[in-house]
Amino acid sequence: MTEITQSSSYSLTDRLDAAAIASAAPSQAQLMKELHVKRRPGWTSRLPPGLAAFATNPKGMTGVVILLALILFSIFGPMLSDYNPNRRAGGPHVMPSQEHVLGTTRMGKDVFTQLAYGGRISLTVGFGAGLTAALIGLAIGISAGYFGGRVDDILTFFVNVVLVLPGLPLIIVIATMVETASPWVIGAVLAATGWGWSARTIRTQTLSLRTREFVLSAELMGEKKWRIILVEIFPNMLSFFMSGLVLGTIAAILAEAALEFIGLGDPNAITWGTMLFWAQNNLALQSNAWWEIWPPCIAIMLTGAALVMVNFSVDEITNPQLRASRKIGLIRKFLSSRGRSADVF
Amino acid sequence: MSSDRALIEVRNLTVDYVGEHSVARAVNGIDFDIREGEAFGLAGESGCGKSTVAFALARLTRLPGLVSGGQVRLHGEDVLKFDKARLKAYRWNEVSFVFQSAMNALNPVIPVSEQIMDVIETHEPQLGKDGARKRAVELFELVGIPPKRLDDFPHQFSGGMRQRICIAIALALQPKLIIMDEPTTALDVVVQRDIIEQIVELKNRLGFSVLFITHDLGLMIEFCDRIGVMYSGELVEVAPAEAILTDPQHPYTRALGNSFPPLTGPRVRLEGIAGTPPDIRDLPQGCRFSPRCPHAMEVCRTDAPELRFYPEHRSQAACHLLN
Amino acid sequence: MIFLARRLAFYFAAFFLAITFNFLIPRLMPGDPSDRIIASFQGRLNESQVAAIRQSYGLEGSLWEQYLTYVGSVFRLDFGISTVQFPEPTASLLFYGATWTLVLVGLAIALAFTIGSIMGIHAAWNRGGFFDSFFTPINVMMNAFTPAIVALVLFYAFSLQLRWFPLGRAHDPNLMAAFNFQFIGSVLYHATLPVLSIFLVSFGGWHLGMRNVMINLLNDDFVILARAKGLSDNRVKYRYVARNAILPQITSLALSVGYMLGGALVTEQVFNYPGLGKFTFTAIGSRDYSFIQGQLLLLTTAVLVANLLSDIANVILDPRLRKG
Secondary structure, eight states: OOOOOOOOOOOOOOGHHHHHHOOOOOHHHHHHHHTTOOOOOOGGSSSSSHHHHHHTOOOHHHHHHHHHHHHHHHHHHGGGGOOOOTTTTSSSTOOSSSTTOOOOOOOOOHHHHHHHHHHHHHHHHHHHHHHHHHHHHHHHHHHHHHHHHHHHHHHHHHHHHHSSSOOHHHHHHHHHSSSSSSSSHHHHHHHHHOOOOHHHHHHHHHHHHHSSHHHHHHHHOOHHHHHHHIIHHHHHHHHHHHHHHHHHHHHHHHHHHHHHHOBOOTTTTTOHHHHHHHHTTTTOOOOOHHHHHHHHHHHHHHHHHHHHHHHHHHHHHHHHHHGGGGHHHHHHHHHHTTTTTOOOO | OOOSSEEEEEEEEEEEOOSSSEEEEEEEEEEEEEEEOOOOEEETTTSHHHHHHHHHHHHHHOOTTTEEEEEETTEEGGGGGGOHHHHHBTTTTTTTEEEEEEHHHHHTTTHHHHHHHHHHHOOOOGGGGHHHHHHHHHHHHHOOOOGGGSOOOGGSSOOHHHHHHHHHHHHHHSEEEEEHHHHHHHTTHHHHHHHHHOOOOHHHHOEEEEEESSSSSHHHHHHOOOOEEEEEEEEEEEEEEHHHHHHHHHHHHHHHTTOOOOOSSSSSOOOOSSSSOOTTTTTTTSTTTGGGGGTTOOOGGGGGOOOOEEGGEEEEEEGGGGG | OOOHHHHHHHHHHHHHHHHHHHHHHHHHSSOHHHHHHHHTTTOOOOHHHHHHHHHHTTOOOOOOHHHHHHHHHHHHTTTOOOSSSTTTTTTHHHHHHHHHHHHHHHHHHHHHHHHHHHHHHHHHHHTHHHHHHHHHHHHHHHSSSOHHHHHHHIIIIIIIIIIOOOSSSSOOSSSOOOOOHHHHHHHHHHHHHHHHHHTTTTHHHHHHHHHHHHHHTTTTTTHHHHHHTTTTTHHHIIIIIIIHHHHHHHHHHHHHHHHHHHHHHHHHHHOOSSSHHHHHHHHHTTTTTHHHHHHHHHHHHHHHHHHHHHHHHHHOGGGGGGGO
C-alpha cells in the first residue's frame, strides 16, 4: 500500500515517528480479548434486544434462577409431602428429622409442608399485587404524561396522594375493618396503594417521549391516540414497567409478611407471613424451636434478594452508565500496562 | 496570525467504545496538528467521532470510551501519559473547554462567581480569594457581562449570557488551546453571530489556538484557518478553510459543501448526501464512504485509502480517485 | 414562595383526603364497629344504652352531619376513649406512643440516610471497584429483608442468647423521665436494637439511590467541566456531584417516612417497645377502632410534615425553586 504512485503526493503515515507507531492501538479482536468482552452468545440472537441483554446479565439470571427454584418448590413441594398443612402431623416442636424434614410447629404441624403451601399463596399474592400495581402505575403514568393539561393535573394529584399516604398504617385500618383479612384482601389493598412510584417514573418518561419525533410524526399522520400509546409509547416503557413490577412485588411480599406477622391477616390461612406470626406467638425463639421460625424467614429473604438482583439487572439494562462501570477495572489495567494514566471516569 | 509551529500533534489516535458484547472503534488512528494561534475545525455528520476526538485531547474520555492507542503531544510531551500532578497543570492552564450546551455546563445550584473563582484558586492559590474575585470581575468585563451579576445563579442568565460566562471561565487562566464543541448550536442565530465575533476578537487579542467543532460548515469556514473533515471515525480531508468549498478533494467534502447554501452568489441546487453513515460496529470493506460515494470504483470496495498530502492543492485527502 | 404555597395547598388537600378516608372506611364496611360492641353484650342493653354507644362512635345523624362532627373532633384532637386502656383518652395514648416511635424512627432515619448516602457517594465515585461491586448489592439486598425478620434475628441473638440488650421497654422503669445522662443513656440503650433493625433494612436504599443519581450526574456537562478545570477530586465529588445528587434524595427521604413508620410498627412489636406500633398491635387485637384510625391520621400528618420540611430544605438548597 505504500508504493509511490504517479503524483507528487506523499503518504502521511510514512512520516509517523517510532513513538507514534509504537503507541498504535491493538486490533479490535485483541482489545475484546484483553477487556474480556465476549461476543453475544448465538442463542440470544433471536430474542428481542432487551431480553437478550437480560439473559446475559449474571446478576439478573442468578435472581431468576432463585425465583424459579422457589416457584417450583411451591408448586411441587406439597406433592412430596404426605402431611396436611392444617392438621397435626406429629408432636409439638419435633426437631427436624427423617419424618419431618423441617420439624414441626408447636401445634405439631409439619413445617416443610406449610412452607411449600405458604409459598403458593405468598408468591401468588406478592406477584399478583406487584403486577396489578405496576399495571395501574403504567396506565396512570402514561395517561398523565401523554394527555397532559387537566388530565395530568388531576392524575398527578392522586399520584401524590398515594405517595404521601403511609401504606402500612392505611392497610392496617382497612384490614381491621374487614374483620378477617384473607391474603387476597391484603393483596388487593397492597395493589391499590402501591402504584405511586411507578406511576411517577412512567409519567416523567412519557413526558420526555411525548415530544420526540416518532410520536409527533405518528400524530401528524392522524394515528388514533390509543394506538400511539400502545404502539409508539408503551414499548419504550417496558423496562420501567419491569422495574416497577419488580419493586412492587418486593414491596408487596414484604408488606404482606409484615401485616400477617403483626396479626392482621387471617391466622388460618397458610402463608409465610402467618407462619412467622404463629412462630412469634408460640414463642418459638424463646423455646429454642429455631426450625419453626427460620424457614419462612429464609424463604422471604431469598425471594427479596432474588428480586433485588433482577432489579439490579433491569437498572443496568435501562441505564448505560451503570452498565459501563462493570468494565472499569479492566480498562484501568489496559491503560496502566501501556504506561498511560488510568484515571477513568 | 497562526505560526507553523505545532502546539498539539495528534498521532494515530484511536478511541474505542467498550460495549457489553462488542468494541466499536469510534476514532480509527487519525493524525493532525493544531498550530500555535490557529483555529482548527473538525467537521462531519453527527456520530463521525469529532467530539470524541475533542474529549480525548482534553483527557476527558468517559466510560465506556477508551483511548486505546496513539498519542496527543503537547510540544512533544504525550498528554495521554501525564500523571496526576502534570494532568492537573495541563487542565485549564494549557487546554480549556467550552461545551455545546451552556445550560448544562454550569452547576445550577452554586453561584457563577464560585464556578469562575474555584478554577483560579485551584491553579493560582497565591492570588487568594480577593485576587481570584478581581480576576473574575475582569473576565466578566472581558466577555461583556456586568460584574455586579457575578453572584447570580446560572438560571438567572439568558442562553447567550451563559455561553459568554462559559467563555469567561475558559479564558480564566489564559490557556494555549480552547476546545469549543458546538459552542453556538443551542443559541439563536443573532446571538450566535455575536458570540462568534467575540471569540474572534478575543482570539486576536490573546493569541490562543482553538479546536472548533460544529456541523455548521459555513460558520466553520468563516472562523477557522484549517479544517479537518471526518467521516465515520477517520479523517478524509485536511485543508485550508477556503479550499473546503472552492477546491474540495474528497467526494465526501464536496458533498458536505454542497449541502450548505452559500450566503452570497448565485443560487445553486442543494445536494444532500444520499444514504446514512455506516454503523461503526458494522463497517463496510475498503473505503468507509464507498457505499455512499457516487464515484466509487472497484478498488474503493476492497482497499481503504490512506491520508496523503497533495502539495498542489495544499491539502491532505484519503481517496483512491486522487491517485 | 409560589412553590411552597402550592405544596402547602396540596398537603391540606391530602390531609382532608386522609380524614375522609378514615371517616368513610368504617361506614362502607358491612356492619359498623358499634354493632360488634353491641353484639358482644348479647342483648343485655336497652335502647338508650345502644343509642349512647352509637352516639360515642359518631354514628348518629345524616352522613354529612356525622362528617362535620368527625372533622371537628379531629381538629380538637379528640379521638374518643380507648377501649383497651379504658377510660384513657385515645389521644393521650397516641401521643405517648408517638413520642417513643419518633425516637426510634428519627434516630434510624438520621443514621440510615447519613451512612447510606456516604456509602453511595463512595460507591459511585469508585464505581466498578471492590466496594461498589461487593457492598452495593449486599446493602440493597438487606432492604428486601423485611423489618420483622431482621428484628427477630437481632432479638434472638442479642437479647435472648447473648443477653446484651433488654427484652423490652423504652427505658429502665426505675428511672424517672428527666433530662440527665442516666435517663438518656437508658433510653439509647433500650433503643439500640430496634433502631439497628430499622437502620439495617433501610440504609441500602439510600446507598443505591445516592449511587445511581451520582453516576448519572458524573456524565453531566457541568461535572465534566469541573473535571476539565483540574479541580481537586474532593471538590468535584462533593461540591459538584454530591451537592446536586442530594436534592432528589431529600424528596425521597420525606416520602420514605411513611415506609419507615410502617417498619417501626413491626419492630416495636418484636422488641416489646412501647411505641405506636406496640399500641396499634394491642388495638388490632381488641379491635379498638378509635386508636387504629387515630394512628393513621397521626402518621399521615407526620409524613405530610416531613414532606413540607423537605420542600423547605429543597427551596433552601436549590436556587431554581426560589424564583417567583
